[in-house]
Amino acid sequence: MARIRRWAFAGVLLLILWLLGARPPEAVLLRPMAGTPSPALPTLTPSAVPTASPPTPGSRYGLAIVDFRLHPDGPLYAGDRLSFEVEVRNVGRAPLAGGRVEIRRGGPEGEEVLAEAALPELAPGASHRVVWTWVWQAPGSGTFPLIGIARGEGAGGATEARWAQPVTLGPQEALPETERRARWAQARSRCCTHVYLTGTAAEADLARLMAWADEAEATVRARMGLSTPLPISVVWIPRLLGHGGFAVGDSLILTYPVADRLPVDLPTILRHEMVHRMTCAGIGREDCLGHLPALITEGLAVFIAGGHYRPEPLTQRAAALLRMGGWIPLEELVEDFYAHPHEIGYLEAGAFVEELVRKGGWPRFLDFLRSLERRPGESDRTVLDRALRDVYHQDIRGIESRWREALERLPPDPEQAADLRFVWTFFEALRAYQRKYDPSAYFLRAWLPDWRQAVREGIVADFMRAPDSPEGRRAWQDLQAARAQAARGDIAAALAALQALCRALGCSDVAEPVLERPGLPVPDGRAKG
Template sequence: MRNKIAVIVAILATFLSGCHLIAAPSTPTVSQVSTSSPTQTIRSTRTSPPPTLTPSPSPTESPPQFKVILHPDGGVYVGDLVSFEIIPLEEINLDQSTLSVSVEGQNIDLDDLGNFGHYGIAGRYQATLPWVWDTRTTQAGEVPLTFNINPEGIAWEETVTLLPASEVSPPQPKARWAHEESDCCLFYTITDTASERDIESITQIVDLQAMSVTSQMNTQFSKPVVINLIPRTLGHGGFASDEIFVSYSDRNYAGQNLSTVVHHEMVHILDAQIGGDLRPTIFVEGLAVYLTGGHFKSEPLIPRAAALLDPSEQENGLGWYLPLIPLADDFYNSQHEIGYLEAGSIVEYMVETWGWEAFSAFYRDIHPDESGKQSAAIDKALQIHFGITFQQLEKDFITKLLAEDVDPKNTDDLQLSVAFYKTVRRYEQALDPSAYFLTAWLPDVKQMRERGIIADFLRHPSTAENIALETLLVSADTSLKSGDYTKAKRAIDAVGAVLNSMDEKLSTPFLVNSLANAHYQITQILLKEGYIAQTIEVEGMKATAHATTGWADLTEFSFAKQNGVWQGISH
């Protein structure tokens, strides 16, 4: 019998990742393309007619609607192991119901997976069916799927376009899991991807971070740290369970700082290893941010948090401060960047005030409160260890922030950082939903390695629209990190303008913004020549791009805009 497959439903941390490395250029030819309306290329289509009810048991008169998401992303091909997420679009209790799925009239063996429950950080209510449809014996073409939910008698059909195996893009046909060992860690990569290309430098960077983290926490890892290097963006680029996951690609649109994400996630691993009865989320994440010296990058935590205060209290303040008690009780649903910054800052403040040993003793001695609220548990531990309430701690913390001189550059950087990651998440929800951190598709990686499954991590939406917007986000992140705030804002605004146009269902969404249209035109030129853009940087009437043919080797291209049209001029 098929092994039961567990899906990861809790993430200790979502974070930034990716280290952008450029290989030596090769020699392609590039042709010209004129401005045209973007046409979305759909590799997998599903039609969702009104549910057709089964004759027995008695059907409901107005059956609820469901959204069906297929994995892997980016098209379904003969040979894939296909997964399903079935999501009710209206409130309904299906806790005692059973889902069945049939392909061309033949039932799929779901074992005990055909049940509804809550998935991901957001706890989205759905049925999650990992790798249940083996397409190796199914012919390419339009394939009818039938879904039944009993005893409610709900049924409906959808059609999937199953593409020929011969059309799978490289490197997937020959790609496989590979591993590498270093002093601290065991790395899993997928062959012919950026992480395998850069594995030597990656291991050196990670070993240095492991030495730093173990020194900071005065604890050694109990076993080698397992690090999965994923060739697609998921969430904010990194997370940890009993293993670490890092998004690592040349077009990692959620940011590119391998050292930061690895350090952050290694803190989570050692923190969990040391343990505690209740480790409140605000301190779990705050500790990782504090010991890493920043959230998405190195940053002065307390001076930066001071910029969150209201401008009536703090010159150059933004008025974005989140009160700590509600933040502690609903951390992951709070504004992401602000919550992490405040969490890291409060840990830094406590360590500066009472010392590391006293903070650690407090943190490891927090116990669940009967109310179920983490803030109440924190309050009790604060009274025991420091003789103050949570409210008094926050009052003293704000006094510290008010004493800071806020550098206007900190305010500008913070504003743009929040805008950037809000735009990243908006893009994910619109065009790469499996990457959105609250509901990211995170199948059991151990099962994936054992069964040789790579498509769930290797494949992702890659239309011209996806590529153009992702290269804009990469450009924004690069500019933000270098302090070029004007250029960063221009790229962020460009993505926002296109997404607004898509929301308005405009037929030519990229034409609303000249920078976005430049990225889109250049993306189209490269696709026509068989290349996939990984980075695009536009400077006036000139642009530079780095692209691949599906493999990890990068090729550099130069472009110029002549008579309103972008064209290749050198390589």
């Protein structure tokens, strides 16, 4: 559950009601601000993408539109506020000094520009992504061509790329009733402001959700040694994004319901995201995220939460991972942490933090966190290695070597090994499903527009709708059938179904050899949750 960039803190003044005793939570309906909202300015951010295939010989200048996304996902209707994402790549041999990218709507009377932005200089093979959020409101129903145009300019020439797709807008009367009636509302618990959509499961279960959030916040704040609560907004949405939870600035964005879709424990996810919210305050450094390697921030969240997706014995699972042959050396894992197999990375990171705390105690670990200092141009490994030497007087290789020796001495735990394999395979299949059928939900590229702007302007579609196709529905049904098999205790059948689905969807090439590793025992009886 990766951290992503901070959002703007501007918002409207909200009426706050406190919970009193055991009374049901009182909610405030949040009404859109009057008037027509001004379009959001486009943002231009670099994107790490694979290098493009080289152009044909003689192609000095070349530009390609390699990705185009339209939001909200799923069916579109008249009156929708649309957002666009375009990724362009220099596929030529020469640099481009700049250019422009436009989104147009085609029609019988010509093309209408809906959004535009300047492109920066692009070196050969470089890519940039332009995002326009809620910049155009569809006026009516019907079908029209949506066109993307990218123009690049070089020192001795220019290049252009075009992309088009038909877009169909249904009539407003066809909008699902649940979305038509949904409004943003809020309620207050001891720890947090809870923002949710009326008519959803979050509204029905709000008292329980607020109690879970209060408990998670108190647990994490006590562990981090914070006497004063931090402002926290918890936004509950029905749309499944990533693995169910994100921390964004002072906000937690959580999917609900989630346990009937993923093998997760929501209180554990709440604790995980609360840790992200409190880490910098806990070590007294506002800029800590620029210094702490992701291996440490995510490992800390897993450790304090008591597990990754649900409560689990981290050290025992790390020992099982080591025996399975899926271990990633820490000096490799710390670099580009999120690019490594997800469940391996988070498990090793959480167990590593647990080992450091076991080795030197919590106060010493806090000293270690405070000692992590990134100097200009330094890699994550360099930052981590120096702090380990300063506080624990060993480098990363020495600590890992002794730790692995201790893990190897632990007795085998077949149930942990089997459950680890199931969780690993399930989420590999989930991410493959998202990449293929629901790319805006994929955790590294999740579509998370500013919820505060959505509240101000009464926008709900981006937080409710999801793509729908016959192929995607079948894959999702297979995924859920495997989850149900595991919940009944039939891990072997669940694994067989998931591995077949993983092969069909194209799961991670890195994980597949370990998932297929023979000889891993599968216990009888119900799997541990």
